[in-house]
Amino acid sequence: MKKIKVFLAVAFCKTVRFFAKLLGRGSSLPGALTLKLFPNILKDITPPEKIIAVTGSNGKTSTVELIAHVLKESGASLVYNKEGSNQIEGVTTMLLCDSTLSGKAKSKIALIESDERFAKYTFKYIKPDYLFVTNLYRDQLTRNGHPEWVYASINDAISEGITLVLNADDPLVTTFGKNRKALYFGADKLSFDKDVNDSVYNDGKYCPICNAPMSYDYYHYNHIGSYYCPKCGFKKPETKWTITDASLDDKKLTINGKHTIELSFSSIYQCYNSLVAFAAADIAGVKAEDAVKALSGYKMQSGRIMDFTFGKATGTLLVSKHENSVSYDQSINVVTNDKNDVAVLIIVDKISRKYHTEDTSWLWDIDFEKLNSENVKKIYLAGSYYKDLEVRFSVTDIDKDKLAVCESVESAMAKLKNEENFTYVITCFSDKGKFLEIVKKGEV
Amino acid sequence: MQIKILHLYSDFMNLYGEYGNVRLLTKALADKGSTVEVFQKTITDSEIDFAEYDFIYCGAGTESKRTFALNHLRNFKDSLKSAFDAGKVILFTGNSWEMLGKSIETADGKVLEGLNLFDFTVKEQNKKRLTGDIRAKTELLNTELIGFINKCSEVENVASPLFTLTMKPESFSFEAEGIREKNLFGTQIVGPVLVKNPDFCNYIAELIIKNKA
Numbered sequence: 001m002k003k004i005k006v007f008l009a010v011a012f013c014k015t016v017r018f019f020a021k022l023l024g025r026g027s028s029l030p031g032a033l034t035l036k037l038f039p040n041i042l043k044d045i046t047p048p049e050k051i052i053a054v055t056g057s058n059g060k061t062s063t064v065e066l067i068a069h070v071l072k073e074s075g076a077s078l079v080y081n082k083e084g085s086n087q088i089e090g091v092t093t094m095l096l097c098d099s100t101l102s103g104k105a106k107s108k109i110a111l112i113e114s115d116e117r118f119a120k121y122t123f124k125y126i127k128p129d130y131l132f133v134t135n136l137y138r139d140q141l142t143r144n145g146h147p148e149w150v151y152a153s154i155n156d157a158i159s160e161g162i163t164l165v166l167n168a169d170d171p172l173v174t175t176f177g178k179n180r181k182a183l184y185f186g187a188d189k190l191s192f193d194k195d196v197n198d199s200v201y202n203d204g205k206y207c208p209i210c211n212a213p214m215s216y217d218y219y220h221y222n223h224i225g226s227y228y229c230p231k232c233g234f235k236k237p238e239t240k241w242t243i244t245d246a247s248l249d250d251k252k253l254t255i256n257g258k259h260t261i262e263l264s265f266s267s268i269y270q271c272y273n274s275l276v277a278f279a280a281a282d283i284a285g286v287k288a289e290d291a292v293k294a295l296s297g298y299k300m301q302s303g304r305i306m307d308f309t310f311g312k313a314t315g316t317l318l319v320s321k322h323e324n325s326v327s328y329d330q331s332i333n334v335v336t337n338d339k340n341d342v343a344v345l346i347i348v349d350k351i352s353r354k355y356h357t358e359d360t361s362w363l364w365d366i367d368f369e370k371l372n373s374e375n376v377k378k379i380y381l382a383g384s385y386y387k388d389l390e391v392r393f394s395v396t397d398i399d400k401d402k403l404a405v406c407e408s409v410e411s412a413m414a415k416l417k418n419e420e421n422f423t424y425v426i427t428c429f430s431d432k433g434k435f436l437e438i439v440k441k442g443e444v
Numbered sequence: 445m446q447i448k449i450l451h452l453y454s455d456f457m458n459l460y461g462e463y464g465n466v467r468l469l470t471k472a473l474a475d476k477g478s479t480v481e482v483f484q485k486t487i488t489d490s491e492i493d494f495a496e497y498d499f500i501y502c503g504a505g506t507e508s509k510r511t512f513a514l515n516h517l518r519n520f521k522d523s524l525k526s527a528f529d530a531g532k533v534i535l536f537t538g539n540s541w542e543m544l545g546k547s548i549e550t551a552d553g554k555v556l557e558g559l560n561l562f563d564f565t566v567k568e569q570n571k572k573r574l575t576g577d578i579r580a581k582t583e584l585l586n587t588e589l590i591g592f593i594n595k596c597s598e599v600e601n602v603a604s605p606l607f608t609l610t611m612k613p614e615s616f617s618f619e620a621e622g623i624r625e626k627n628l629f630g631t632q633i634v635g636p637v638l639v640k641n642p643d644f645c646n647y648i649a650e651l652i653i654k655n656k657a
Contacts, residue, residue, distance in 0.1 A: 205456060206512075213488060358592070361462075361464070361636055364463065
């Protein structure tokens, strides 16, 4: 009976996948339909020998892309959810389409990007050998509640036998490792670190174990850094994989004091993504030299960073996440680190492409004050939420003459056409399409 | 006029950009000719005298941080009660106003003693969050309010709600929302409610000025 069930499920999933692809549908639908007919099918298949999973608020897709690149370069037999369908439906599609009709995985390694809130369903039957947690930030709170709520969801997904691989620099993430088998990655003190957390809020202010005020030796950014609790002794754990040196100007980082990776795009999150990829490669048995070679100079395919030309304007699109202040803060960091004069265009037109909300409270968590920087000459605020942006900027000390408030993306682009400074465009997946379409047309 | 604002637990009851409320209110008061000073008190402070301030504000936090705040604020409940009785303007948003009732039952079944200003009770769960955009009306304002609710609790036995919801997600079983007694306002709307609702901001600003005069 079980054999027939598996045969039917795999055949069904592959067939739906074939037609869904023809119709341009995503990788989630085949798994969703299969699960309707065979709800526990993941229990009955033989998954790949080694399963590595990645979850967390930010950097999942980029990290998985990097890990997959390194593993593929090393010749590993790998399956992964490259289209980013990271809930149980997408994972089901991926695993069944990689199976023989008897339900046995063809690939040796499965690399799974998993949504934080739904990991507990995905990992009920498909238990990862290693689970990476990249970080926990305020992310899409309109549907995620808050970081501690997400923490509880991930916690429910962790069962015995899973080795956790945790970001040691994120206090809340570190606590997953308490009384569990865990390995850690993180960064030592770096040249661009800060002594104080000067962002809008500090989610590392109080100890996640005992609630006492925490101290930090240094902050890499936001609440990510080296912390300790003077009251209960909770502190940043020892790291197995460590960024021992990094230079954003020279675009490189060194891991464990000897493995230097050249970055094609220099940012602190790219450093962390590379570190996680290095760690995952190590776990998968790839030699350090081979991992370094594969990671060096690799250009991300996932389209988070794109160059553009529009009229007189040239610049870079920094795809950030709406409802995610850390992501915006990172983009702002890129802008203010530029040694040249620049302009910035911020677009908030549609908050999410997946659900409707008009909540813009997250704008208040972003450190827009930092754009009050000598090198930032002009700031365009655009999109249907231009008024929310305008009010938010009204409480910063940024000179009003620098601001151009535009009620639509189109009207902003009409002005941008004549912008002579190099321009950074900061917006979300949900809004980048509108911008890129106008760029492609070459006119408004 | 010299106005003193107290922003309670601004360093952790700040989950949805709540400080925006204080910034915009400060601006509104300044526009009306007042000089505004903002003070902060948090968990490490051992003395709070609510009588010193003209306006008291607290925003939303995680459930565990709310417990953290409640355990601390209980030490000052008499001072808070006197301020409320004296007609002080007080605004608590998000889950912070739930501290003002009789009790809060947390998701793990513990019953926390509230600040006992009112008779309502609160019950939390950890299965499903009630989230969504809302619109609401109140007799205090001519315009409707807009906002976002993000909670995991049910409040029972509120004698005088602040709002009636005119638009809400299907998952919300309640029509009335928040609390209003004397000059105290509580609403489950998270984030910068005064930013999204300039009329409400103006109403509070005028009330503070009138109250002080």
